Amino acid sequence: MNFRAVILPIGRLLIIIALFMLLPAGADLIAGHSDWAVFATTALILGVVGALISAALEGQKFQFRPKETFLFVNAAWLVFSLAGAIPFYLSEIGLNFSEAFFETASGLTTTGSTVITGLDRQPPGILLWRSLLQWIGGIGIVVIGIWLLPGLRIGGSQLFAIESSEKTSKPYGRVEPFVARLLMLYLTLSLFCGLAYYLAGMTAFDAVNHMMTTVSTGGFSTSDSSMGKYSSNLMLWISIAFMLMSGIPFLYLIRVAEWRDNPHRGQVRFFIGLTAAISFLVFLSINGTVDEDPFTLLTRATFNIVSVVTTTGYASDDWLLWGNFVIAVFFFTTFIGGCSGSTSGGFKIFRIQILISAIRTMLKRAVHPSRVIEPRYAGTPVSPGVLEGVLVFSVLYTATFAGFAFIYMMLGLDIETALSASITAQANVGPGIGPIIGPAGNFAPLSDTVTLLLAFQMILGRLELIGGLLVFSPYFWSQN
Structure with a gap:
C-alpha cells in the first residue's frame, strides 16, 4: 500500500476546504457576527497543514492502484467531514463534536438530517456553511478534486466510479x-x-x-x-x-x-x-x-x-x-x-x-x-456480472440497513425511530418517521453514540456501501 499516494492529494484537499471556508467567514464578517474569526482561523490552520503536507511530498510520483483508490475516496470523505465539523464545534451554536461531525457528514452526503434548532435565528456563516457542504457533496469531493488537482486525473475514472x-x-x-x-x-x-x-x-x-x-x-x-x-x-x-x-x-x-x-x-x-x-x-x-x-x-x-x-x-x-x-x-x-x-x-x-x-x-x-x-x-x-452485482448489492443494502437498525434499538431507540433513522441515513434522505426525527422533528434528542453511527452510515450510503465497507475487510489490507 502506497500511503503517500493517498496523503498527498488529501493535503491538497485540505487547502480546497480552507478556501471554501472563507465564504462563510466573509458572510459573518459582513453581518458583524463574531463567528467569522472561527471560520477564518480554521481556514488558516487547515490551509497551512495542507500546504505543509503538499510541500513535504511534492515531486513524488504515484499511481492509484485499486487499493489506493478505495482508500483515498474513503479518506477524502472522512477528512472533509472531520475538518468541516470544526467550525460547527467552535462556533457559538453550542454543538459538541459528535453533533458537529453528524451535521457535517449529513451535509456532505446530502442527507439533510440536522441537530441544529432555531435555524431562523442562526448567523449567516453557519447557514451558508451547511448549504455549501451540501453543494460540494452533491457534485462530489472527488469530482472537485479531479477538476482542481491534476494528480488525481491519473486513475480519475476509477475514483469517480467509486464515489x-x-x-x-x-x-x-x-x-x-x-x-x-x-x-x-x-x-x-x-x-x-x-x-x-x-x-x-x-x-x-x-x-x-x-x-x-x-x-x-x-x-x-x-x-x-x-x-x-x-x-x-x-x-x-x-x-x-x-x-x-x-x-x-x-x-x-x-x-x-x-x-x-x-x-x-x-x-x-x-x-x-x-x-x-x-x-x-x-x-x-x-x-x-x-x-x-x-x-x-x-x-x-x-x-x-x-x-x-x-x-x-x-x-x-x-x-x-x-x-x-x-x-x-x-x-x-x-x-x-x-x-x-x-x-x-x-x-x-x-x-x-x-x-x-x-x-x-x-x-x-x-x-x-x-x-x-x-x-x-x-x-x-x-x-451475468451486472446481475450478480445488483443482487449482491441488494442483499448488502438490506443487511446493512437491518444491522444498523438493530444496533439503534439496542442503544435505546424505539423500533419506528430505529428503522426510520437507519434507512434515512443509508439512503441519504433526511427526515425520518415518528415524532422524534419526522419532518417536523430533529435529530438533536438522539445520543452521541447514535449520531456518530448515523454519520458513519451516511458516508457508507454515499459511497454505495461496497466502496466504504471494503476498507474494513482483512482482504483489503493483506499483501496478497
Missing part, C-alpha cells in the same frame, strides 16, 4: 472532458435554480442557500419550517422541477444538451413515471381529508414525494398528520432513490429496473422452461 453510481465514467474517452461538462451543468442548474427562487419571492440569501441544497438534493434549509416557510405553490413547483432534474442522470442532461444518443432514456422514464404515480396516490389519499383546494394538495403531495424519492429531504408539511397509509407510502418511498449518476442517493432506479427484469425472467422461465429468456435493461441483455 458516484455513474459507471459510464469515460463517455468522452477521458475523464477530464466529462468532469468539465459535469461541473458546467451543475453550475448552470445552480444559477437558474437560484434565480428562479429569487424571482418567486425568496431573499437573495435564502435563494442562494436553497439553490445549493436543491440541486445537490440535500435539503438543508435556512428555516426550521423548511420549505413550509413558503406557502407559494409556484415556489414548490420550482423546487419540484429542479429536484427532478437533479435526480436524473447528469450524463442524460448533458447528452440532451448535445443532441446525442441517450442510453439513460428508459431509466428516466421509469423514474418520472414512478414518482408521478406515487405522488398521485398520496394526493388521492389526502384529497377531501385535508382542508385545502385540490391543486394545492396535489402540489404538496408531489413536492413531498419528489423530495423523498430524490433524497432531498425538504418538507412543506408534517405529512405524518396525513394518515397511516401515507406514512407507510413515504417510508417505502425512502428506499427508492433517484437515478444513477445523479446527486440523489438511495437504492437507485436502475437497480430496481434490473431486479424487476430478473423477476420477470424467472417467472417466464417457470412457465416456458425450454425457452432461452434473459433479463434485459435498456433493450439489451443484462450480463
Whole structure:
C-alpha cells in the first residue's frame, strides 16, 4: 500500500476546504457576527497543514492502484467531514463534536438530517456553511478534486466510479472532458435554480442557500419550517422541477444538451413515471381529508414525494398528520432513490429496473422452461456480472440497513425511530418517521453514540456501501 499516494492529494484537499471556508467567514464578517474569526482561523490552520503536507511530498510520483483508490475516496470523505465539523464545534451554536461531525457528514452526503434548532435565528456563516457542504457533496469531493488537482486525473475514472453510481465514467474517452461538462451543468442548474427562487419571492440569501441544497438534493434549509416557510405553490413547483432534474442522470442532461444518443432514456422514464404515480396516490389519499383546494394538495403531495424519492429531504408539511397509509407510502418511498449518476442517493432506479427484469425472467422461465429468456435493461441483455452485482448489492443494502437498525434499538431507540433513522441515513434522505426525527422533528434528542453511527452510515450510503465497507475487510489490507 502506497500511503503517500493517498496523503498527498488529501493535503491538497485540505487547502480546497480552507478556501471554501472563507465564504462563510466573509458572510459573518459582513453581518458583524463574531463567528467569522472561527471560520477564518480554521481556514488558516487547515490551509497551512495542507500546504505543509503538499510541500513535504511534492515531486513524488504515484499511481492509484485499486487499493489506493478505495482508500483515498474513503479518506477524502472522512477528512472533509472531520475538518468541516470544526467550525460547527467552535462556533457559538453550542454543538459538541459528535453533533458537529453528524451535521457535517449529513451535509456532505446530502442527507439533510440536522441537530441544529432555531435555524431562523442562526448567523449567516453557519447557514451558508451547511448549504455549501451540501453543494460540494452533491457534485462530489472527488469530482472537485479531479477538476482542481491534476494528480488525481491519473486513475480519475476509477475514483469517480467509486464515489458516484455513474459507471459510464469515460463517455468522452477521458475523464477530464466529462468532469468539465459535469461541473458546467451543475453550475448552470445552480444559477437558474437560484434565480428562479429569487424571482418567486425568496431573499437573495435564502435563494442562494436553497439553490445549493436543491440541486445537490440535500435539503438543508435556512428555516426550521423548511420549505413550509413558503406557502407559494409556484415556489414548490420550482423546487419540484429542479429536484427532478437533479435526480436524473447528469450524463442524460448533458447528452440532451448535445443532441446525442441517450442510453439513460428508459431509466428516466421509469423514474418520472414512478414518482408521478406515487405522488398521485398520496394526493388521492389526502384529497377531501385535508382542508385545502385540490391543486394545492396535489402540489404538496408531489413536492413531498419528489423530495423523498430524490433524497432531498425538504418538507412543506408534517405529512405524518396525513394518515397511516401515507406514512407507510413515504417510508417505502425512502428506499427508492433517484437515478444513477445523479446527486440523489438511495437504492437507485436502475437497480430496481434490473431486479424487476430478473423477476420477470424467472417467472417466464417457470412457465416456458425450454425457452432461452434473459433479463434485459435498456433493450439489451443484462450480463451475468451486472446481475450478480445488483443482487449482491441488494442483499448488502438490506443487511446493512437491518444491522444498523438493530444496533439503534439496542442503544435505546424505539423500533419506528430505529428503522426510520437507519434507512434515512443509508439512503441519504433526511427526515425520518415518528415524532422524534419526522419532518417536523430533529435529530438533536438522539445520543452521541447514535449520531456518530448515523454519520458513519451516511458516508457508507454515499459511497454505495461496497466502496466504504471494503476498507474494513482483512482482504483489503493483506499483501496478497
